[in-house]
Every structure is written in structure tokens, then in C-alpha cells.
Amino acid sequence: MRIIVNGRERDLLPNQTLHHLIVSMHLDPDVVVTELNGAIVPGTAFTETILHDGDRLELLSFVGGG
Secondary structure (H helix, E strand, O other): OEEEEEEEEEEEEOEEEHHHHHHHHOHHHHEEEEEEEEEOOHHHHHHHHHHHOOEEEEEEEEEOOO
């Protein structure tokens, strides 16, 4: 299946969770904010949110530093 992540097409296997995608992108789920098809997904729902063909996802990752 194919989804759009931050404006770029990405191929995924069916039934992948949002959490799996975030980890596979080497991002820390604890510091990622997600918008799936225009709605914010709380971090507590990452493991139960199944991605579907045609989904549009925006990922923002915060980085600390000074």
C-alpha cells in the first residue's frame, strides 16, 4: 500500500501501525507529533492506529539542544 508522509509517497506493508512506521523511520515516538488525514493522533494511540492505503501523514519531531 502507499501513503504520503510529509509530502512524499512511501510504500508500506498492509496493517502497519503508526508506531511501527515511526520506529522504522528511526524517530522516537515519545517526541513525535502526528497528524493523520488532518487529525492529530495522540501518542497513546500510536500502537493501535493502523495505517491505510492513501493515508496522508505529517510527522513532526522535536529536538532539544542549545
